[in-house]
Amino acid sequence: MTPQVEPVIIVGGGQSGLAAARAALAAGLRPVVLHAGNLPVGSWPDYYDSLTLFSPTRFSAMPGMAFDGDPDHYPHRDEVVTYLHRYAGALDAEIRTGVRVAEVQARSGDGYLVRTDADDQIAAAGIIAASGSFGNPYLPELPGRSDFTGDVAHVANYxxxxxxxxQRVIVVGAGNSAVQVAYELAAHARVTLATREPVRFLPQRVGGRDLHHWLRITGADRLPRRILTRLVQHAAVLDTGVYHQAITSGQLARREMFSAFTPDGVIWGDGTTEHVDTVIFATGYRPDLGYLEPLGALAHGTPRQVGGLSTTHRRLAYLGLEFQRSFASNTLRGVGRDAAHVVRAIAGQLAGTHKRPRSAHTPPAAPSGTGATTR
Incomplete structure (x- = not known):
């Protein structure tokens, strides 16, 4: 029996998937959102307990719904979960939770066939991959790691x-998550922040206003990817002054990255060894898109795309990639713009009025470890 063909399947029910669903409805499409979790709120419930947004509520809303509360308040993780749940409930879209996509295949003739872990099959004319990266944390390979008897974890598990x-703990990384977690741990354990370069800081407030105010009025929030790729190496930790003071005062120790593990610790760059109980890597994430491997749409796990539009397949798009089109691409405040862009393209392709973008070199996605672009 031929399955009913859905116009657009959206894989992922977090902020990117919900923004895509709203944009699809506005374009007259009937989206179906498939989300592996029990609630359509993305990975937010799984972030560390103390996580707080870097942007105040006035700069943290998605299209069509304000973020409740004081405009200058910095929302907590659980407030974001509540907001996204409310956002999903206000959408007139079919959202199926507890549905994990196993693979997407090209369908005979045209379109796609989505197979779930439960072995259900759904035909679709278009696919928007909005599954983010939290499910694919990046852990670098270091000599001796397999012999280390202590605990090795990614910040995704913290x-x-x-x-x-x-405990004696090392936190690896120079981005927001690394510094925040190391600072929090330092009140409970003996902690060292291990980085390859000195930590760079960026003031949270400038001239009495939050940094995001200046990003918006200067247009920096929408700088195109070609400029962002030159600037990303200068990414810095957003700070009110607390973290910088902690490092300069010695409250939070910082050392050059260690070179290898030993069975019970690490070897530092100067050759000294030290016993360590736990090493937490805050080294970012890679796109969680393994279900697209059967299509041949990826290059070493990285989507072949320009501005979120696949260069290998028609009516295949991506959302939530770091620096996909701008600095704010995978944030609450910025994903709506990207969603409108890719949905317009898919709608045009369905109507036969929009061509797939030409293939272009898409540099491998760097691990998203700064934190500033994920919230």
Whole structure:
């Protein structure tokens, strides 16, 4: 029996998937959102307990719904979960939770066939891959890691400092998450922040206003990718002054990255060894798109795309990639613009009025570890 063909399947029910659903409805399409979790709120419930947005509520809303509360308040993780749940409930879209996509295949004739972990099959004319990257944390390979008898974790698995009380802990990374978690842990454990370069800081407030105010009025929030790729190496930790003071005062120790593991610790760059209980890597994430491998749409796990539009397949698009089209691409405040862009393209392709973008070199996605662009 031939399955009913849905116009657009959106894989992922977080901020990117919900923004895509709203844009699809506005374009007259009937989207179906497939989300692996129990609630359509993305990976937010799984972030560490103390996580707070870097942008105040006035700059944290998605299209069509304001973020409640004081415009200058910096929302907590759980407030974002509540907001996204409310956002999903206000959409007149079919959202199927508890549905994990196993693979997407090209359908005979035209379009796609989506197969779930439950072995259900759904035909679709178009696909928007909005599954983000939280499910694919990046852990670098270092000599001796397999022999290390302590604990090795990614910051994706970190929740709160209590389990590390009294331990010797190294946090690896120079981005927002690394600095925040190391600072929090330092009150409970003996912590060193290990980085390859000195940590760069960016003031959270400039001239009495939040940095995002200046990003918006200067247009920096929408700088195109070709400029952003030159600037990303200068990414910095957003700071009110607390983190910089902690490092300069010695409250939070910082050392050059260690060169290797030993069975019970690490070897520092000067050749000295030290016992370590736990190493937490805050080294970012890679796009979680393994379900597209059967299509041949990826290059070493990285989508072949320009501005979120596939260069290999018609009516295949991506959302939530870091620096996809601008600095704000995979943030609450910026994903709506990208969603409108890719949905317009898919709608045009369905109507036969929009061509797939020409292939272009898409540089491998750098691990998203700054944190500033993910919130």
């Amino acid at each position: 929740r709160r400092p209590d389990p590390y009380a009294g």
